[in-house]
Amino acid sequence: MMLRALAKRLNSTVTRAEGNSLVHAGRSLSTAAPSSLSKSSPLSQHGGVHGTRTTQKTWRNKPLFRREGDVRFRTGTEAAEMLINEVKRRDSHEKDFVQVFENALQTLAPVFERIPKYAFVAKEFLEPERIFQFRVSWLDDSGSYRMNRGFRVQYSSALGPFEGGLHFHKDVNAGMVKSMAFARVFTNALTGCEMGAAVGGADFNPMNKSEAEIQRFCQAYMTELSKYIGPDQDLPGVGTGVGAREIGYLYGQYKRMSIHHAQKGKGLLWGGVYPFPQATASGVVHWAARVLEGKGDSLEGKRCLITGSGKMALHVAEKLVEMGAVPLTLSDTSGHVYEPDGIDAAKLKTIMKIKSERGARIGRYIIASTTAKYNEPENVFSVPADLVFPCATHNEIDGVTATMLADMGVQGVFEGSHMPCTNQAISIFKKRGILHGGHVATLAADSIFNGLELSKSSPSMHDLDGRIKEAVDSIYLEAKATAKEFNVRGDMHAGAIMAGFLRVADTIICHGAV
Numbered sequence: 096m097m098l099r100a101l102a103k104r105l106n107s108t109v110t111r112a113e114g115n116s117l118v119h120a121g122r123s124l125s126t127a128a129p130s131s132l133s134k135s136s137p138l139s140q141h142g143g144v145h146g147t148r149t150t151q152k153t154w155r156n157k158p159l160f161r162r163e164g165d166v167r168f169r170t171g172t173e174a175a176e177m178l179i180n181e182v183k184r185r186d187s188h189e190k191d192f193v194q195v196f197e198n199a200l201q202t203l204a205p206v207f208e209r210i211p212k213y214a215f216v217a218k219e220f221l222e223p224e225r226i227f228q229f230r231v232s233w234l235d236d237s238g239s240y241r242m243n244r245g246f247r248v249q250y251s252s253a254l255g256p257f258e259g260g261l262h263f264h265k266d267v268n269a270g271m272v273k274s275m276a277f278a279r280v281f282t283n284a285l286t287g288c289e290m291g292a293a294v295g296g297a298d299f300n301p302m303n304k305s306e307a308e309i310q311r312f313c314q315a316y317m318t319e320l321s322k323y324i325g326p327d328q329d330l331p332g333v334g335t336g337v338g339a340r341e342i343g344y345l346y347g348q349y350k351r352m353s354i355h356h357a358q359k360g361k362g363l364l365w366g367g368v369y370p371f372p373q374a375t376a377s378g379v380v381h382w383a384a385r386v387l388e389g390k391g392d393s394l395e396g397k398r399c400l401i402t403g404s405g406k407m408a409l410h411v412a413e414k415l416v417e418m419g420a421v422p423l424t425l426s427d428t429s430g431h432v433y434e435p436d437g438i439d440a441a442k443l444k445t446i447m448k449i450k451s452e453r454g455a456r457i458g459r460y461i462i463a464s465t466t467a468k469y470n471e472p473e474n475v476f477s478v479p480a481d482l483v484f485p486c487a488t489h490n491e492i493d494g495v496t497a498t499m500l501a502d503m504g505v506q507g508v509f510e511g512s513h514m515p516c517t518n519q520a521i522s523i524f525k526k527r528g529i530l531h532g533g534h535v536a537t538l539a540a541d542s543i544f545n546g547l548e549l550s551k552s553s554p555s556m557h558d559l560d561g562r563i564k565e566a567v568d569s570i571y572l573e574a575k576a577t578a579k580e581f582n583v584r585g586d587m588h589a590g591a592i593m594a595g596f597l598r599v600a601d602t603i604i605c606h607g608a609v
């Protein structure tokens with residue numbers, strides 16, 4: 096009797112099989128990804144086995160929280176608000192984390208509305224699986240003792256070993272690392288590469304350190320980090336302030352401390368994406384191109400405002416030039432340069448050369464150009480443009496700037512940095528019909544690289560770029576279908592978050608909500 100009931104429920108879960116997409120009681124799991132990308136873990140395809148989609152009413156009657164008496168929700172929005180309030184109660188000091196959590200949960204309200212059980216699964220997302228915070232002690236060149244704070248936030252291993260970058264920057268703190276690791280859960284899930292999510296780093300600024308100091312710091316950092324990582328456990332990768340040089344020192348120390356030789360194609364433990372520092376930026380631009388293509392448009396001739404002039408900004412500019420767009424600006428903390436006729440390949444080469452020198456400011460470029468303007472107009476976001484690629488820092492576009500961009504007729508904002516837009520700015524984009532490529536979707540390329548384990552075939556950047564484009568295409572289609580399914584048609588930011596969430600949530604349910 097019970098078996099028959101189970102069989103009936105299983106049958107109702109997979110409602111139809113159509114072409115190469117399985118439709119599970121309303122949600123389509125596209126299998127059109129590149130063959131090397133498994134689009135979802137086998138477990139995640141059975142979300143309905145545990146009654147996810149068949150016991151809506153029952154779940155709506157259960158209390159979401161029981162801390163101060165039973166608290167139930169009536170609508171998806173109410174469930175999202177309750178979860179957001181809980182994160183504010185617990186982690187109000189971690190502003191970045193609260194911000195990114197709030198945006199994701201508000202986006203997920205239609206999912207909770209239709210399938211209330213997912214609100215209960217979302218409670219798991221309130222807390223990373225584990226957080227490591229540690230002391231990194233090292234000696235500077237003058238022989239002084241130096242001490243920094245190191246982090247690794249292992250957010251979710253539901254889909255596979257933890258994977259995610261390391262960031263060495265003076266502003267790195269616990270809340271920032273946690274917010275990046277949280278976003279990475281969705282990003283990695285979207286790639287279908289069966290990887291969990293983690294992010295780490297330290298409040299260490301490599302920019303003003305000598306080569307020897309960077310080496311000593313990396314060795315000290317890895318001495319502690321090596322206790323928590325490994326090929327089947329956690330695979331750190333590149334990030335801000337962590338490029339080929341840092342990866343080399345970190346890996347050298349890891350190898351010295353581990354009896355296992357790292358496996359190829361396993362992120363930092365082999366060197367990860369470092370041969371192609373342009374890969375992540377290439378993913379950002381491919382996402383923009385795909386979204387425009389979906390609107391019957393292209394990047395060709397689009398005038399693009401870029402902020403930042405670090406690894407991400409420079410490679411975004413490089414890729415835009417390659418794809419026929421016209422980058423107009425680059426910036427750093429000292430100001431911005433604006434080339435009214437665009438930054439072409441030759442000009443970009445000059446800027447890259449200037450910026451490759453330690454501590455060089457972007458303003459130096461005006462000496463090399465007769466057409467460039469420096470800090471004119473005063474606000475970089477006043478430069479008339481079709482598209483904006485914020486690649487500098489978090490919260491650089493707030494509500495006021497978003498309104499200004501909309502008034503100037505900007506068509507789209509595609510995020511190259513982590514959380515560059517405030518939640519208010521994101522809702523203005525939505526209201527004013529500006530295309531918004533959120534970092535959850537745009538920053539998928541380096542995990543795509545690690546997931547594909549391309550090291551085994553030693554690809555050229557050209558091959559890798561093709562694979563990234565293919566994977567971006569697949570993520571786009573899934574995000575688009577998911578947005579449509581949950582009645583937010585065309586909202587690719589929401590579609591990407593929902594699609595990533597559903598994949599992880601279904602697996603968490605299969606694992607018994609752990």
Ligand SMILES: NC(=O)c1ccc[n+]([C@@H]2O[C@H](COP(=O)([O-])OP(=O)(O)OC[C@H]3O[C@@H](n4cnc5c(N)ncnc54)[C@H](O)[C@@H]3O)[C@@H](O)[C@H]2O)c1
Pocket residue numbers: 260262333334335336375402403404405406407408426427428429486487488489511512513514538
């Ligand atoms: N580098 C990577 O591999 C990688 C991967 C994924 C995401 N990201 C994200 O991309 C962003 C940029 O990364 P990056 O590696 O280029 O960092 P970076 O530190 O090399 O560059 C950041 C640039 O932004 C500028 N900047 C910082 N604050 C600014 C401000 N208030 N106004 C104007 N300019 C400002 C800096 O001067 C610098 O030129 C970060 O949010 C990072 O998390 C980087």
